[in-house]
Amino acid sequence: MFENLQEKLQRAFKNLRGQGTISEENITEALREIRLALLESDVNLNVTKDLIEHIREKAIGQQVATALSPTEQVIKIIHGELVELLGRDTARFKFASQPPSVILMAGLQGSGKTTTTGKLAQWLKKGGHRPMLVSVDVYRPAAREQLAVVAKSIGTQLYTGNIGADEAGTPLVLRLAKEAKRDAANFGCDILLVDTAGRLGIDEELMGEMSELKKLLNPSEILFVADAMTGQDAVNSAKAFHDRLGITGVVLTKMDGDARGGAALSIRQVTGAPVKFIGTGEKPDAFEPFHPDRIVSRIMGLGDIATLLERAEEKLDRGKAEAFAKKALAGDGFSLEDFRDQLRQIKKLGSMQSILKMLPSVGPFQGLQAAAGQVDESQFTRVEAIINSMTAKERLNHEIISGSRRKRIAAGSGTSVQEVNNLLRQYAQMRKMFKGMGAGGGKMQRRLMSQMGNMGRFGR
Amino acid sequence: MAIQTLFGSLKDDEPRKPEQEEEALETSRGFFSRMKQAVTRTRENLSAQLDQALSFTRTVDESDLEDLEAILLTADIGLSTTTEIIDRLRERAKREGIESGAALKDLLKQEIKSILDDVQRVVRPPATPPEVILMVGVNGTGKTTTSGKLAAFFQSQNRSTLLCAADTFRAAAIEQLEVWSQRSGVPIVKTRQGGDPSAALFDALDAAKKRETQVVLVDTAGRLHTKAGLMAELDKMRRIAQKFVAGAPHQVFLVIDATTGQNGLQQARLFTESAGVTGIVLTKLDGTAKGGIVVAIAHELKLPVVFCGIGEKMEDLLQFDSAAFVEGLFS
Numbered sequence: 035m036f037e038n039l040q041e042k043l044q045r046a047f048k049n050l051r052g053q054g055t056i057s058e059e060n061i062t063e064a065l066r067e068i069r070l071a072l073l074e075s076d077v078n079l080n081v082t083k084d085l086i087e088h089i090r091e092k093a094i095g096q097q098v099a100t101a102l103s104p105t106e107q108v109i110k111i112i113h114g115e116l117v118e119l120l121g122r123d124t125a126r127f128k129f130a131s132q133p134p135s136v137i138l139m140a141g142l143q144g145s146g147k148t149t150t151t152g153k154l155a156q157w158l159k160k161g162g163h164r165p166m167l168v169s170v171d172v173y174r175p176a177a178r179e180q181l182a183v184v185a186k187s188i189g190t191q192l193y194t195g196n197i198g199a200d201e202a203g204t205p206l207v208l209r210l211a212k213e214a215k216r217d218a219a220n221f222g223c224d225i226l227l228v229d230t231a232g233r234l235g236i237d238e239e240l241m242g243e244m245s246e247l248k249k250l251l252n253p254s255e256i257l258f259v260a261d262a263m264t265g266q267d268a269v270n271s272a273k274a275f276h277d278r279l280g281i282t283g284v285v286l287t288k289m290d291g292d293a294r295g296g297a298a299l300s301i302r303q304v305t306g307a308p309v310k311f312i313g314t315g316e317k318p319d320a321f322e323p324f325h326p327d328r329i330v331s332r333i334m335g336l337g338d339i340a341t342l343l344e345r346a347e348e349k350l351d352r353g354k355a356e357a358f359a360k361k362a363l364a365g366d367g368f369s370l371e372d373f374r375d376q377l378r379q380i381k382k383l384g385s386m387q388s389i390l391k392m393l394p395s396v397g398p399f400q401g402l403q404a405a406a407g408q409v410d411e412s413q414f415t416r417v418e419a420i421i422n423s424m425t426a427k428e429r430l431n432h433e434i435i436s437g438s439r440r441k442r443i444a445a446g447s448g449t450s451v452q453e454v455n456n457l458l459r460q461y462a463q464m465r466k467m468f469k470g471m472g473a474g475g476g477k478m479q480r481r482l483m484s485q486m487g488n489m490g491r492f493g494r
Numbered sequence: 495m496a497i498q499t500l501f502g503s504l505k506d507d508e509p510r511k512p513e514q515e516e517e518a519l520e521t522s523r524g525f526f527s528r529m530k531q532a533v534t535r536t537r538e539n540l541s542a543q544l545d546q547a548l549s550f551t552r553t554v555d556e557s558d559l560e561d562l563e564a565i566l567l568t569a570d571i572g573l574s575t576t577t578e579i580i581d582r583l584r585e586r587a588k589r590e591g592i593e594s595g596a597a598l599k600d601l602l603k604q605e606i607k608s609i610l611d612d613v614q615r616v617v618r619p620p621a622t623p624p625e626v627i628l629m630v631g632v633n634g635t636g637k638t639t640t641s642g643k644l645a646a647f648f649q650s651q652n653r654s655t656l657l658c659a660a661d662t663f664r665a666a667a668i669e670q671l672e673v674w675s676q677r678s679g680v681p682i683v684k685t686r687q688g689g690d691p692s693a694a695l696f697d698a699l700d701a702a703k704k705r706e707t708q709v710v711l712v713d714t715a716g717r718l719h720t721k722a723g724l725m726a727e728l729d730k731m732r733r734i735a736q737k738f739v740a741g742a743p744h745q746v747f748l749v750i751d752a753t754t755g756q757n758g759l760q761q762a763r764l765f766t767e768s769a770g771v772t773g774i775v776l777t778k779l780d781g782t783a784k785g786g787i788v789v790a791i792a793h794e795l796k797l798p799v800v801f802c803g804i805g806e807k808m809e810d811l812l813q814f815d816s817a818a819f820v821e822g823l824f825s
Contacts (some may be wrong), residue, residue: 076755144634175673176666183665234781265570265755267783291718293757
């Protein structure tokens, strides 16, 4: 959904990751990248500006947390800002105390109101409700027929009404709406979904009609249906509808395309109304509640890294991790003892599978998420058992571990000599690799994340 | 001088009959003022911003350019095209010693207009009719409405027209086009909902040949450009048209909604790959949306804007006029 923004931010963060500390200068660079990414994602210009300022303010002059690098902290800040903007919780649906609850669907032409009305009805039906549909779009050719077809396909009540010789206009719209509400009550339908004609926010006459509909029906929800592909104008139309009607929620449609969906941020910012649902396809059930947290993580390509970072901050000893990295990179390299320490630290974070799944899906971690399914958790326990069965001397100097010692270790840990051999071979390789990185002076991926990537390899 | 015609701008030296030319100019002027009216209404904001940005300036400084950049970005022209336009503007302003805000504004207009004009091309009806025009685009941009209006337009140009309802997917799309057919008196060939769009196309082409119809307008189902299967269906329709009528489809119009943001570029790119888009129809220009994405599309993909939609009535379709578009943006 948000892949493009995802890539861009990832790139911006990559540059940020190379740096040891946050300075006014290097954060400006990253913020510029983020600005570009947001604009290219159709986030409104002013919203982008606000967002960037907030991020800058929060990033500069913040205490460096113990378990996080400064760059990881910036990521966390941006994540927080975006979640804040979109609203923290999945919005709930309101119902009237006196049925039927009326849900008014509003939006521009072609945003997907009729399709969404059908999907919402289907979703409500699954939740045990008895929705009734009515279309008061007496203007667009075949609009009412379209809803009738949709209603039939999902097997929902529909109020058709009789247009007779009435002219297309507000009186007819209001009459149909009134009749439908009465009909819904008569049929024991607890929800009436009112599909309206698409209209422009600047169309005085039709916006007036919308206000009258609201007055007449007293809806418990007024949903603004917006196309995920909308550009900068999203703020104008959303504001026009909100000022006039007081929308209670937003449905973002066509999210199955490659639109970057920045409109979601814009609309939320100018109306304060939460995005409640997203449309993700052409079928009636391609419709789901909106989860700001998940979407933001998708925007940033961060997996659920926020949770991971929170856990890391809580559980890990940054000093120990750095000492390990130093040791691994220089001189004698890290010992099996150090290795076991690391293993134990990581286990504190949770299962390897859950950790891998929280990692970003792009950048250096590409493919790791997919690999999560193949990780054998018991491997880690076995590796630790093998190391536990070694003597302190063996752990500090792996070269003394001869054939007979291997036999003893295998027996002690309940594994096989082959497994002990594997571990020792992999350990030697890894140690060499780390030392090589240190000697090359290259940008050793000292980060916790990449360590875990390597550990993952170790377990096999 | 160049005359805006149905299929782009024709230079004076193009062979045309004088009466026709005069008539074209006349209509062009009528359209010009209507289009200007349509776009100006929604551009007041933009224009006020611009004046504010420029009125107090004596020399072109970076903050002016930054303000102009913001205005172009707000119009959905997009970052990369905007940056290029602004860079070019800076260069030219320096080279030509332009200092006043008004002159800078003129220069900016010229830049944008030339981007739009450079990609206009002359398209003539094929020697042997019918001319087949395929309407494509993502869901909800206004393909059916535009097809209905276009049919009426061709009819008014004394070209016999046939509508083909090839959107067999969306509920009631066929009924919708039928209403347009009744309104304009343009005949329609259809199949049932859920039917094979290629079959409808085949029937329409067959009928057009028999009746010696000059234009066949094919309304296709909206589809997201990311759905490979649906895009392949368009390719299939192209091949069928080609097999049955030499050189068909002669034109493929991508219908883009003026509210579309940066995703419009990707739409244009992928629809061109599968369906061979030849021009853009920009719809819903009567709202507050600016439709600036067509500037980016012209700039990056060299696709011209051919028509624009400014309302829901049959006559609310205008031949695209870059001067009016740009004038509307900046006046």
